[in-house]
Amino acid sequence: MATYAVGDIQGCYAPLLCLLEEVEFDKRRDQLWLVGDLVNRGPQSLEVLRLLKSMGNSVKIVLGNHDLHLLAVAWGVRKAKPKDTFDAILAAADKDELLAWLREQPLFYRDKKLGYAMVHAGIPPGWSLAKVEKRAHEVEQVLQSRQIAEFLDAMYGDEPARWDKHLRGMKRLRVITNYLTRMRFCTADGTLDLDDKTGKESTREGFQPWFDHRNPLLDEHRILFGHWAALEGQVTGKNLFALDTGCVWGGKLTMMRLEDGRYFYCKCS
Numbered sequence: 001m002a003t004y005a006v007g008d009i010q011g012c013y014a015p016l017l018c019l020l021e022e023v024e025f026d027k028r029r030d031q032l033w034l035v036g037d038l039v040n041r042g043p044q045s046l047e048v049l050r051l052l053k054s055m056g057n058s059v060k061i062v063l064g065n066h067d068l069h070l071l072a073v074a075w076g077v078r079k080a081k082p083k084d085t086f087d088a089i090l091a092a093a094d095k096d097e098l099l100a101w102l103r104e105q106p107l108f109y110r111d112k113k114l115g116y117a118m119v120h121a122g123i124p125p126g127w128s129l130a131k132v133e134k135r136a137h138e139v140e141q142v143l144q145s146r147q148i149a150e151f152l153d154a155m156y157g158d159e160p161a162r163w164d165k166h167l168r169g170m171k172r173l174r175v176i177t178n179y180l181t182r183m184r185f186c187t188a189d190g191t192l193d194l195d196d197k198t199g200k201e202s203t204r205e206g207f208q209p210w211f212d213h214r215n216p217l218l219d220e221h222r223i224l225f226g227h228w229a230a231l232e233g234q235v236t237g238k239n240l241f242a243l244d245t246g247c248v249w250g251g252k253l254t255m256m257r258l259e260d261g262r263y264f265y266c267k268c269s
């Protein structure tokens with residue numbers, strides 16, 4: 001029995017199959033963790049969703065910004081953008097089942113025994129593990145409720161740029177979602193810069209990668225994340241694992257075996 005965590009797939013089905021084959025993945029015995037952005041930009045988002053859904057309990061997922069965007073288009077609150085490549089999902093006979101499964105997925109996942117947790121983008125400075133879990137759950141509850149369309153519509157936007165415990169309603173859910181699914185750079189007080197998508201250096205004073213700010217949580221817990229292909233899998237913290245290695249941009253798909261920290265890669269065309 002082993003646990004394998006995989007970076008952003010974004011519809012790249014062939015490299016995912018390649019990795020599963022490489023480690024002789026067996027869903028009766030092993031677990032597959034995915035750091036989100038299962039769909040979009042790549043060629044086979046439908047096949048990726050079908051495969052992961054069929055794997056049942058052996059799969060653990062956290063939602064990424066592209067997954068949420070797919071839900072927003074599917075719920076009719078957003079139009080697909082020219083670059084979006086998930087038309088096949090929206091036209092599929094099993095669309096309803098796939099989307100019902102997707103909306104049930106969390107934004108944060110943790111396995112206490114293994115000592116790992118995962119999130120798509122990051123965790124803002126100052127949030128304890130208990131707070132991340134509680135705030136992620138607020139978004140999850142709305143996604144699984146009748147308010148889903150209202151939330152998906154209100155989810156877009158970069159404001160408020162900073163968490164405040166007094167925030168209520170959609171503004172509160174939007175900033176939580178932006179931290180967990182879109183963040184790269186922020187300041188020590190958690191003010192977000194959602195425009196900068198470059199490597200590790202921000203040009204704006206006070207802005208650093210979210211994980212370079214002091215956060216006691218990062219001393220105690222091992223965190224897997226995706227979303228930031230420009231990092232090329234390189235981070236400094238001993239407890240941090242950046243798994244997005246730009247598969248959809250012609251990079252590679254990365255898989256890490258959590259029990260021994262060994263990496264596996266498949267090339268992406």
Ligand SMILES: [Mn+2]
Nearest residue numbers: 037064065227
């Ligand atoms: Mn992403």
